[in-house]
Amino acid sequence: MHYTVQQLQGGPLYSHKTRIGNWNEDMELDTIKKTDYQMKSTGGQMPFNSTLGKVQHSYQVVPWTHSADGCLRAGDSIMLRNKKTGGELVCDLGVRPNNIDECYRLHTSKVHKGPVSRNVYQVMKVDKADIFGADNIIRFG
Secondary structure (H helix, E strand, O other): OOOOHHHHHHHHHOOOOOOOOOHHHHHHHHHHHHHHHHHHHHHOOOHHHHHHHHHHHHOOEOOOOOOOOOOOEOOOEEOOEOOOOOOEEEEOOOOOOOOOOOOOOEEEEOOOOOOEOOOOEEOOOOOOOEOOEOOOEOOOO
16 A cells, blocks of 8 residues: 555554545545445354354264164263363364375364263274174273
8 A cells, every 4th residue: 555745754644534645535445344344244254254153063962872782882972081180082173284184183172062972982983894794882802
């Protein structure tokens, strides 16, 4: 943007109200900025709206699985808690490290919100059939 001598010397004292310099251009630029802001705010395109949407999605309540026999099966939705710290393993899906395709930041949180989308994980088997057969029970060792 080019400033007039009056604007450079006077700083904030000169504006489109004083009718010196490029007052008409300044007034038009202010009008354009205001209409652009109003369009973005009514259309939900402000940065705050996208952040609010991510937070609401992260704290959306989701179901989790409880097995009567105590076995962990493929397809179960579980929450993981650190026994020593009492923190739950959480993942913010909206935050991804740069230059890496499938990588997410995981951390623990002591704020217990219950089963929400940021701390419920679905257990999947790597292979359809393993040495134990084709059942859905997850085994360790």
